[in-house]
Amino acid sequence: MKLKIVLLLVFIPSTFMMAQNTLSGKVTDENGNPIKAHIRFLNTPINTSTNASGVYHIENLANGSYTIEVSSKGYSTKKQAILLENSLNTSINTTLEKEVQQLNDVLITHASEKQKKETSAQAVSVIEMREAKFKTADLGDVLAQTQGISIRRSGGIGSKTNFSMNGLTGNQIRFFIDGIPLEYRGFNFGIATIPLNLIDRVEVYKGVVPIEFGADALGGAVNLVTPKIKSGFSGSFSTQAGSFGTYRTSILLNNYNEKTGFFIKGGGFYDTSKNNYKVDVDVADDVGKIKNVTVPRFHDAYKGYGMQLTTGVKDRVWAKELSIEGFYTNYTKEIQHNQLMVGIPYGEVMTYRKSAGSVLTYRNEFGEKFLLDVISGYNYRERQFTDVSDFVYNWYGERIPGSEGNVRGEISESNGPSDTYTWNNDIFSRLKASWKINEQYALSFTSAPTYSRQTGDDRLITGYDPASAKRDLFTWVNGADFKINAFNEKLENVFFIKNYWQKVNSEEKIPSNNTLIKEARNVNYFGFGNGFRFEFTKQFSTKLTYEYATRLPQTDELFGDGQFIQGNINLKPERSHNANFELFFKSKANYEASNWQLQTNVFLRKIDNQILFVPSVDRSNIYQNVFEATSTGFEVSGNWTSKNERLSFHANSTYQHFYNDSKEGIFAAYKGDRVPNQPYFFANGGINYSFHNTIGKVAKLTLFIDARYVHEFFRSWESASVNPFVIPSQQTFDFGTTYHNNIKGLKYALTAEIQNLSNEKNYDFFGVQKPGRSLNIKLVTQF
Template structure:
């Protein structure tokens, strides 16, 4: 019994001692714009105690004795701030420091590190960098974020999950390549396009205009968009978001990452879920009792979209044997209801469905072989599956009613001559790819780089309702190999940078098909090989004025969907020839001196030329006989202008941009010679964006901010057919339109956590807006979004 008493006595004494030394002071250090200050010094001079903030501006002071203490927070270039605090036994206190910039010290001593955006845009590459820090808090999707950039147009055939056509300086579709961390986007599982990539899972977007760096191993004609994931920093961090609103929309995304400093082990994981009924109102023509077509307004009834996906990466960083060795895995699943044809005309569909699934893995290895030689190697496999289902025998009207039954099942097929009825089509793709980049620093400012990028795709399919000859059973193989060599030089104290590169494009196409009635095996083969080259030059006259000249003679090889069709709406065309283009840009950038006593502004201009031979054009049809064809030569020439201004206290911001592009037919012979010098139809040629925001800081607490924002987009009217086609009714165009969005965001920090809530109204004036083929887009919509970051 005495032994137990002695043990309890010592435990009691230990508890008291622990409580006496468990006093804790924690908090955050931010600048006057609300951004965290990493490596700020926190000190209690009287106790000779001090710590540094982490990369999120967070700190902890442990085992602080009772009493009143003065605590200082300091950082180079900022005025030291002091708080006085009284602490008692077992007490935990939170402090927040908001440091003001020291103007004199900034002018004389302080060097501010450049952002990734500034570093990229100062190179000789034709690139615009879009930061997503603010976009992550808003309800706009990734397509809408990018569409606010000069030269970029994203056109949709409906609401969330609908087909989105990305256009850059007039070129569109497969002429633009999309990447996630340098790997083709669809090989990462995002097979439904860039608009379905969650904004909250990315760090920034790099838009390369016309001139594509060799490290992507890409054969793009009009440019490349590279989505960049967040850096994997030491410690645990992540984010979660949830959005809901009009048309039954729900969107959620979760991202988490952790890295151990001692072992180098790291893990990242993310996931998303999107759903929308897309039941917004549209104007359609319906026959009345007398059989006369009259316009009515009805909600869409069969246009829902659902998508979800997960991804994870495990690996190590900063080891003697590897800068990075990691393995990534992912899975995505998409479901889309299809309500109408490409023209939104005729009889609607009530049960036609489209499904897509994708899964794969990516192995990454990066190593500094020596101080002057670097190696990056990526190897991956991706499996994708598409299903198209058209089995109903119902005839639907625009009110969503099944008004009769067909003798032949299949809502689309029954309207086609020679159709056998229902379809349940599957298309399977197996993709193998790699990207191997090596660089060698010859001297301090001279670097040679090389890239090898082979890709192999095997495609086949099956229509489960076809019992005889099935074209989907054709075995199709596509091998593409893009190689490149680059020489980069920096001169005149880094005021001049020049990049010269050469590329080689190889493609091998093979199709094996058993043809009726003899059931003989027909084999089609074709090989192509092309060379291209380019150069980029950037010269900074001073810190405020610079110019950039870039050029590439580019080749764009046909893609699987263009060559083999998609098994749903697009027919195969193995005779497609590659597109080739002369791409040039001339840019000028003007900005004010870095002076924290005045406002900041920047003006950027770009004139561009895209001269395309053998242009591949998507030729649409109201049924399932759409096809890609080489049709004509074309030229896109135009100019971009962008400007932004920020007040000296970072509270008020204005930005705007405009784009004019004359993309016209340059063919004097062939099928479209009659339309020589006509603008390419169904593509806008003038559009502009504008935005403004105002921030109220430290409203309810030191660490909070209330932001009011608004943006607008204007698109000038354009024709859906050739301008010289004759009949106005045939070439009927899409009228000029202007859409306004506005919203409010409140965000605040608590310890290491950041919370934000945004309320946003899109299409504030309920404008009837269209992008192409007369398909009406959503009207006024209300959304709310919650975000947590840690």
């Protein structure tokens, strides 16, 4: 009897413990937002629901195989088979897709942010970064795959990046992060250095810029939108390594308590590259004969790092968001040659950049009709340029014997040595107020004042120092728009007006005669525009957009950058008539067939007082108002996805005729010539194929190939010489594969990619050679 009791006491607890399985998880939508969902164990009475954070928890489950069904109103139902066997805690996270209902051949689905933007009356294209984040290409390469956009570089990572859209380029295009100017968020080394991991989507506005940005722009705007904060703890991490000593790492962490509204978000990045790819250069042999050789670049390394922290509250009755952000970035770049990559190289020239600042944000809705959005911030920028070497270097990276002490400073005898600091203090604000009058009419107003003070110091100069001048720039852009929705939202029209006001002050002290030179000017312009969209059917729509745009000169153009650009305080604003006519065609939304989309755009840009970057072989580069110009062109893009969503391809092409239209001035002799150093025909394409359930039921393997073609173009005015310098036609192919999987709620993707697969010689920026073939590996995790 005692033995039976002992056996019973041993058996019952062990059996009970074997049945103590626990299942938990989180249900989210495609954007990571929590969903109120129902979880049901099929063929059993077991069921539960998620809480407000999308989390569920079930205890005391017996061993065995189950099929769980996760469902929520407005989303597609998902089923998954699981095996529980003495599992103390099994975690299964589920992502539900928006439900598509078919009613008499009409499909009803919820619109994404991309669809909402692209079906508005704005001239905007939206690039979702969901798949691009997994590739090893940087943000510049991703944008270059978009119709109408050309990205030109003067080298590898960290080199000068020039963004061109429909012929307009550089500062004529304004860049933002969540509506805040890029330079006031610390990213003052160009868009290619911004980690993809920190961006959710990119909005590209072509020629016609909404008032919501409170900014002047001539050729359009690019807004980088960061990921939304999810309930609970979430984040992502990315690291990659590649050829030419390239390493890039970034991290993004979020924590949001829905109950209290408190959130905190932090991120950071670290990049480094030697940029020692091979280039073709002309060198002299021992007897002075010039020959062409292939050598690795030297003294072209780049390093950048930065961090950002935001905290506040959101989704409260008194504030949709009240937050404060702080950031810091630091960049170091070696300079190897001048803008044209001609003459002797540099072996010790350096540039450094730092930025730190803070942004305060307040957003709230007052009732259902009034919205207030206010941001204000401060940004400090410091730049240092050093050119103090006593040596002269050759293209092999060697100091030329006997060169020591001949000339101090490598760039130019006229400039001499330099150790120049440039400091900028920026204060900016933007207020936007919107009033939804009714379902058909809405009115908005934006006001954005910006102040910047620049000064500097060349520490090697004891007398007159141009860098020490005190210069102030105050810019104030105001705008208002009126929006109409009619015919059951088939028609949308937005009419807007803008006012641009700018004041420039400069004080420069001349020590030799103890005088103070003061200069001042101010300008005031008005602009206007209209956006019209009409949807004929769900498959066919059109847009017609126009703006009489103004771009005010920026600090680097007016005051110089203390490095390679000389100031020109007499620059005038440039103005342009910008127009787009777009057509959109797409297939019926039907899961039983493949999907396709086609888009065309005819554009016009007619520019007056064009501000042009005029290069030189030393540090005397300058911006000047030089001519009138006109850009006309046509772009087309399309994509197709198979019924099972395994195979997809996309392609786009752009032709633009950007020509000099000056009737007087120094460039009148070249009237009718294409504007030099601008590609006029280019195309992109890509193919993706995915294998599902390769290793496990959630695994996916994707193969992809991307291609780009740029037709030959002139580096200088085509009529200036019998044999003008031509940049040859070039094409590149990138091939890679990405493996996706999920381990206990931790999503990860591993990518291997070969860029410039055929090792083509490619050139940008006045013929400067870009990197050849490179191998890159990248790991991305999301949780």
